[in-house]
Amino acid sequence: MLKIKDHLIKTIRNKQLNAEQEKAIEKKKKSVEAYGNGTTGYKIKKGPNKGKILGHISRKANNNF
Numbered sequence: 563m564l565k566i567k568d569h570l571i572k573t574i575r576n577k578q579l580n581a582e583q584e585k586a587i588e589k590k591k592k593s594v595e596a597y598g599n600g601t602t603g604y605k606i607k608k609g610p611n612k613g614k615i616l617g618h619i620s621r622k623a624n625n626n627f
Contacts, residue, residue, distance in 0.1 A: 603615040 603618040606612055606614050606616065
């Protein structure tokens with residue numbers, strides 16, 4: 563019975579540690595610039611693909627009369 567409890571406690575602790583690490587990694591990530599220089603997409607600032615626009619942001623129209 564103790565082995566099962568120990569195993570459950572270890573797995574829960576590992577999940578919590580992994581979740582904390584993932585949150586820390588997400589906070590450290592730098593986001594790309596959206597709407598940079600009048601574009602409606604994500605523009606890369608650094609690296610070999612500098613200046614390229616990755617994807618344009620679009621919305622569906624809500625004028626359903």
